[in-house]
Amino acid sequence: MAYSDKVIDHYNNPRNVGQLDKASSEVGTGLVGAPECGDVMRLQIRVNPETQVIEEAKFKTFGCGSAIASSSLATEWVKGRTVDEALKIQNTDIVKELSLPPVKIHCSVLAEDAIRAAIGDWKKKNGVAEGAEVAQPTAR
């Protein structure tokens, strides 16, 4: 499969890789996907409690190059936005930016889910009214 230059760039130089303190009230964590489906994304945001601006974002992804690129791009895009602005990011924007082929659209959907899940987690911690929630894995 041929990858777009942008996918290759994110794969070779992934932005914002890492981990934020899950326990912090300023941090929201989204963990989406499933190992048996071949992709798992963890996207974390640190939100300024005064301004509700996402000041930091980190990710780690198990998945194909397109999944890595989608989540790397998602961290770039959420940074500097308020949580409400970040919720407006749609998977189709990611598809367009990375020129993902149809078979890789699910990677962009997962990245959008990851953003929503991280914001949902932050809102829950901070008692903010819930927006669209995304199912997250739970310990069983």
Place this chain on the structure above:
Amino acid sequence: MSATVNGNGNGNGSVTAPAGVKLPIYMDNHATTQLDPRVLEAMMPYLTTIYGNAASRNHQFGWVAEQAVETAREQIAKLIGASAKEIIFTSGATESDNLAIKGVAEMYRERGNHIITQVTEHKAILDTCKRLEKAGYRVTYLPVKADGLVDLEDLKRAIDDKTILVTIMFANNEIGVVQPVAEIGKICRERNVIFHTDAVQAVGKIPVDVNKMNIDLLSLSGHKLYGPKGVGALYVRRRNPRVQISEQINGGGHERGMRSGTLNVPGIVGLGRACEIAGEEMEAESKRLIALRDKLKHKLEGSLDYIHVNGSMEHRLPGSLNMSFVYVEGESLLMGINDVAVSSGSACTSATLEPSYVLKALGLGDDVAHSSIRFGLGRFNSEAEVDYVADKVIDVVQKLRELSPLYEMVKEGIDISKIEWQAH
């Protein structure tokens, strides 16, 4: 913390190819092999000046072509312990498999309607069997054990008085596991059931003897043993017992009526020469490949945790190694080592988004199947290439694991199998 993954294009990552190693490296010899220059040399006259139709009986153009075909038939027969008259030329192993299975099913319909195969067969076998199921045949798909081998007791139990054919591959294309073919042949002979084996991956790599192994029908292909594409053969036993098949292609009655169509003389000459070379060099070459494969395995195991071999190490083709690099997705690994041609069992590399059915048949979870890479070493791979590939894979796996939330969780002591993931 950050991770940088190299490997865009020309191996410009932190692992560089040593002098003498030319990129890209081909290490996918289960898929196909490079045409041996000696094979091409044998074929060239038949692609240029010797163009007769081997079926032309009335002039020397035909006679010369026919002679070349008969020489090739001898060369192929010799490699598998058959006689020349038992070799039927086809377009490749898929056609040979179709001809064998459908040909037996049709010919022996009066005797029974039951066929036995196993779950890790190539699609050329499985899809042919499925087609016959629609036509009223009964097919038993034997499971395999965790090491990829069929259980002979399962086979014995599956045979009934309506069983006409057992078709079990010699060696698997994905995991390289070699089935107990001689034992299967013995069981089939005792129970008076025809035994077909798809031996595409085995012929020319390991010893094959149709008489010692009681094989009645055997499929082989040119391009898997350094011969040309588009040519293959089906061995059809003529004696003890004589096996008959219904032809699937009608026409001029070539190949004693079993496969009509003008013979692909250059391809056949190439297949013959490829078999001759394989026979001469098999012993030394298999030792060399086993040493290279084991070196690759040991280097990877020496530097990486959470990796394992899929399928039996003991019953395995010399150049074959299928490994799972757990917590790294296969396609992303291929992307990082894109100056090395290998294959992955990952769903993402296929159009279906389903991970390899062969790996799943071994009992591997989908997550581990997604992490698998098949290395196929062949005649033209060198030790320097193996060293480079090992270093490159280690480098990329380590970088991708820095990116992997699963690897991080496991390292922190979290049991990820206890997490209720949301399948999507």
